[in-house]
Amino acid sequence: MRPIEKYLHKPHSFWASVRSLSQQVGYSKGDRIIVPTLRQMVNAFEALELDSSKLEKDGKPTDLALELIEYFEARSKALVEIAEPNLMTAEQAKLLFDEKFAEFSPNCPIPMNKQKGEKKAEAFLTALVNMMIEANADSFDCNYDPRELTTITRDGAPLRTLARRVDGAFPAAINPVAIWEIKEYYYTTTFGSRVADGVYETLLDGMELEELREHEDVDVRHYLMIDAHYTWWKCGKAYLCRIFDMLHMGYVDEVLFGREVVTELPRIVSEWVELARLREERENA
Numbered sequence: 001m002r003p004i005e006k007y008l009h010k011p012h013s014f015w016a017s018v019r020s021l022s023q024q025v026g027y028s029k030g031d032r033i034i035v036p037t038l039r040q041m042v043n044a045f046e047a048l049e050l051d052s053s054k055l056e057k058d059g060k061p062t063d064l065a066l067e068l069i070e071y072f073e074a075r076s077k078a079l080v081e082i083a084e085p086n087l088m089t090a091e092q093a094k095l096l097f098d099e100k101f102a103e104f105s106p107n108c109p110i111p112m113n114k115q116k117g118e119k120k121a122e123a124f125l126t127a128l129v130n131m132m133i134e135a136n137a138d139s140f141d142c143n144y145d146p147r148e149l150t151t152i153t154r155d156g157a158p159l160r161t162l163a164r165r166v167d168g169a170f171p172a173a174i175n176p177v178a179i180w181e182i183k184e185y186y187y188t189t190t191f192g193s194r195v196a197d198g199v200y201e202t203l204l205d206g207m208e209l210e211e212l213r214e215h216e217d218v219d220v221r222h223y224l225m226i227d228a229h230y231t232w233w234k235c236g237k238a239y240l241c242r243i244f245d246m247l248h249m250g251y252v253d254e255v256l257f258g259r260e261v262v263t264e265l266p267r268i269v270s271e272w273v274e275l276a277r278l279r280e281e282r283e284n285a
Contacts, residue, residue, distance in 0.1 A: 001083065001182070001244075001247065001254060001255045001256070001260065002083050002254050003247050003248050003250075003253075003254075004074055004078075004248065007071060007074070008112060008250055008251075010246060010248070011019070011156070012019065014034075014064075014067070014068075015249055016240055017054075017064065017068060018071065018072075018245055019245070020044070020045075020048060020050070020070065021036055021041055021044050021045075021068065021072075021170065022046045022238075022241060022245075023081040024044035024046050024047055024048055025041070025160060025266075026239035027237060027238035027241045027242075028113065028241070029240060030220050031078035031233075033067070033075065033079050033080060033237060033240075034072075034073055034076070034078075035072045035073050035075075035076050035239065036068075036069070038065055038067060038069065041055050041065060041068065041069075042055050042056050045181040045224070055068075055211070057267040066177065067163045071248075074145075075241060075244050075245075076153055078244060079237070079240050079241070082257065082260075083233070083240055083257045084182070084229075084233050084234070085171075086257040086258040086259045086260050087226075087227060087228065087229040087232055087233055087257055087258040087285075088107060088124075088227055088228070088258040088259060089186070089228075089229050089230070090121075090124070090187065090228075092185035092229075093124035093125060093186060093227060093258070094121065094122075094124055096124070096259065096262065097122060097127055097128055100128060100132070100262065101127075101131065101132050103133050104129070104135050106131045106134055107140065108130040108131060108133070108134040108144055109130055109144045109145060110119065110122055110127045110131075110203060111123045111126055111127065112188075113129075113184075113187075115187055115224070119187050122143050123184060124186070124227075125184035125225060125227040125261065126167070126182050126184065126186065126217055128261050128262060129168070129180070129182055129225055130168075130236055130264065131170045132145050132261055132262060132265035132266065132269070133168075133170065133266070133269050135266075136265065136269035136270060136273070137170070137268070137269060137272075137273065138170045138270075138273045139169075139174060140170070140272075140273055140276055141171040142167055142169075142170050142171055143168065143169045143170070143171070144177075145166065145167070145168070145174050146166060146167075146169050148163055148165065148167065148173050149161050149162055149163075149164070149165060149173070150162040150165075150166055150169060150173050150174075150176060150179055151173065151174050151175070152175055152212060153158075153175055154215075154216075159212075159216060159218070160208070160211075160212050160216070160218075161206065161210050162205060162209075163204060163205075164201060164204065164205070166180065166181060166205065167180055167181050167182045168238070169270050170269075170276070171276055176220055176222060176270075176281070177220070177272045177275045177276050178220065178221035178223065178272050178275075179205070179220060179222055179223070180190050180223040180224070180225060181198070181201065181202045181205070181223070181224050182225045182226075183195070183198045183224070183225070183226040183227075184198075184227045185227075185231040185232075186227070186228045186272065188228065188230075188231045188235075190231075190235060190241070191231060191235035191236040195231060195236065195239070196239060198247075199239050199243060202222075202224050202243075202251070202252060203246055203251055204244070205222060205245065205251075205262050206222055206249075206250070206251025206252050207251060208210060209222050209251075210250060212260075221253050221271075221272065221275075222251070222253050223247075223253060223254055223255070223256065223268070224243065224246075224252050224254075224255045224256070225250060225255075225256040225260075225261055226243070226255070226256075226257060226258075227257070227258040227265045228234075229258070231259075234251070237261050243255055254268065
């Protein structure tokens with residue numbers, strides 16, 4: 001899922017309203033992503049002791065209210081039409097993994113999950129990500145499992161070092177073109193704090209990368225890749241909404257849901273390759 005361009009440059013105050021309203025009205029009900037009405041938004045502002053005239057004047061919605069309703073509609077539509085159909089069960093993920101493994105005969109790491117007994121198997125989404133990157137990296141290296149902090153350097157010295165380790169870096173954890181997080185929870189039966197923490201970890205990375213862009217003019221691409229239909233759709237739709245918001249706040253460049261790692265990574269990795277080539281050319285000039 002790529003962001004919708006028109007929402008990428010909204011002020012922080014817009015996202016404050018999105019979060020406050022989502023908290024008060026709710027993110028979802030059943031299989032439906034909630035799109036608040038004007039009356040629900042006004043009531044929510046009043047319940048939070050906020051100025052409802054920011055949303056309604058003389059019985060008519062303000063420009064802010066219309067923008068918020070349009071955004072909530074876009075959020076619901078994208079999650080229903082893109083996220084939900086692409087999220088896989090463990091059985092579906094295994095079939096896709098087996099198909100791509102046979103197609104590529106990969107040399108990249110194929111990690112195992114952390115389950116025991118009959119649930120122990122390949123980490124399907126991570127393995128798919130690794131295989132798709134290897135198949136499209138055009139001879140560039142990739143660090144599929146950085147065991148070090150991501151560091152951006154200038155003149156041989158650290159310029160920024162991120163607070164936490166990420167799940168992958170291209171081509172390396174030092175001065176990467178791109179980094180990513182992978183959150184696959186095929187065997188989780190509830191949406192617990194560990195899953196929620198995964199969302200906020202990506203937010204932290206995104207905020208650090210935003211500061212790097214704004215103050216040092218260094219851009220590192222940032223991606224989130226998630227899967228498990230039951231965990232994210234049945235239990236975690238509120239967090240899918242938060243992820244959609246994070247995407248449009250500019251904290252992550254794209255979010256890939258399940259099957260999208262197969263359909264979208266060839267394009268994405270080709271973009272990384274081009275950026276890596278341009279950087280090599282500048283360094284060698």
